[in-house]
Amino acid sequence: MHNFNYHRAADVADAAAKLTATEDPKLLAGGMTLLPTLKNRLAAPSDLIDLAAISDLKGISVESGEVVVRAMTPHAVVAASAEVQKALPALAQLAGNIGDPAVRHRGTIGGSVANSDPAADYPAACVGLDATIVTSQRKIAADDFFVGLFETALEPSEIITEVRFQIPDRAYYMKFRHPASGYAVVGVMVAQFGAKVRVAVTGAGPCVFRVAEMEAALEKSFAPASVANIHVSAEQLMGDIHCSAAYRAHLITVYARRAVEAMVG
Amino acid sequence: MDIDVKMTVNGKAVSGKVEARTLLVQFIREHLRLTGTHVGCDTTQCGCCVVHVDGVAMKSCTMLAVQADGKAITTIEGLAAADGTLHPMQQAFRDHHGLQCGFCTPGMVMMGVDIANRLPGADEKTVRHQLEGNICRCTGYQGIVEAIMDASAVMNAARS
Numbered sequence: 001m002h003n004f005n006y007h008r009a010a011d012v013a014d015a016a017a018k019l020t021a022t023e024d025p026k027l028l029a030g031g032m033t034l035l036p037t038l039k040n041r042l043a044a045p046s047d048l049i050d051l052a053a054i055s056d057l058k059g060i061s062v063e064s065g066e067v068v069v070r071a072m073t074p075h076a077v078v079a080a081s082a083e084v085q086k087a088l089p090a091l092a093q094l095a096g097n098i099g100d101p102a103v104r105h106r107g108t109i110g111g112s113v114a115n116s117d118p119a120a121d122y123p124a125a126c127v128g129l130d131a132t133i134v135t136s137q138r139k140i141a142a143d144d145f146f147v148g149l150f151e152t153a154l155e156p157s158e159i160i161t162e163v164r165f166q167i168p169d170r171a172y173y174m175k176f177r178h179p180a181s182g183y184a185v186v187g188v189m190v191a192q193f194g195a196k197v198r199v200a201v202t203g204a205g206p207c208v209f210r211v212a213e214m215e216a217a218l219e220k221s222f223a224p225a226s227v228a229n230i231h232v233s234a235e236q237l238m239g240d241i242h243c244s245a246a247y248r249a250h251l252i253t254v255y256a257r258r259a260v261e262a263m264v265g
Numbered sequence: 266m267d268i269d270v271k272m273t274v275n276g277k278a279v280s281g282k283v284e285a286r287t288l289l290v291q292f293i294r295e296h297l298r299l300t301g302t303h304v305g306c307d308t309t310q311c312g313c314c315v316v317h318v319d320g321v322a323m324k325s326c327t328m329l330a331v332q333a334d335g336k337a338i339t340t341i342e343g344l345a346a347a348d349g350t351l352h353p354m355q356q357a358f359r360d361h362h363g364l365q366c367g368f369c370t371p372g373m374v375m376m377g378v379d380i381a382n383r384l385p386g387a388d389e390k391t392v393r394h395q396l397e398g399n400i401c402r403c404t405g406y407q408g409i410v411e412a413i414m415d416a417s418a419v420m421n422a423a424r425s
Contacts (some may be wrong), residue, residue, distance in 0.1 A: 006268060006285035006331050035327045036309055038286075048285070052332060099378065100398025102315055102324045183395065236314070
């Protein structure tokens, strides 16, 4: 790992000021992706700005129709939260299956969302649960936030402060977990909001995406059979050492069907 | 530019000067010479480097020493009693042959204590899932799982 200057931000404004004042900075949240990246010398920022000391970036609240998770809240806290388990069990379950226990003790929702890893779980929750990403500057709908492979709508000096998830009537996250890394080979979040349904897929494309055809079919009839024969084209999907794009396309149909089965069963 | 860090390790106040990029595990092993904490993969996969930070299991190869500034760290050296009596988790690993070569053992024991603290009375399936960030390449987990369940019961009894 190349060396860097280390800064501990006192508050969000201080972190934003340091982001602007330094040459090639990175924000340090839980570090579960950033530190391995630095160790492999895939990145060499001049400055790391640690957000860990900002106490008002931590915590969870359930407000009218929304679960609000502050950006520096670790996955383990979301998974173990009685409030989240009651209001939005699919989110607690998703958080509890990220990585491994030691990783969940450090990794944060803000870090995960800002990174837009194509195989991360939280992006599926953000898009599937119609979340709003709140930053130091504005509010961004999850649908507009994830732009591409490791790419988001965030400006260079913008800092995520919280993620606000809409509480659906019901939701389920079904994931084919990579047995070594715990990342999603394919993960599908299905959520029902009254007559509206959202289907968000992670692990398969360059970043999380919705499947409009499945959403329309489930809005017509919310049953496993509605999605069982809807196939996503493999053309825009990822093929890698783990499996082909065609296999991932197949898994999307299977996991969407199983998620609906779990919801109606 | 070196940075001053201060923390409590196994109940003792320690301090040192580190580079920003110094990992917590390097600080523990190379500055404090507490070599019980191991580095297996150095990529956040294997769990050999698990220590407790403010009572919670974390991988010390994926944490900077400066991030541990002001925290309380417990390493494998801090588990046994001052008179040498093994911690119930260490004793259970011994009783159940929960180790063979011993390389993964410090991390396994620290994760075992963390599991027992967080999930008292966890069943075997849960314990196996909770161990997914700790890799053993020789015993095959059976003795490890038995040891954690046994020690968990002993720790539970001691708490009540």
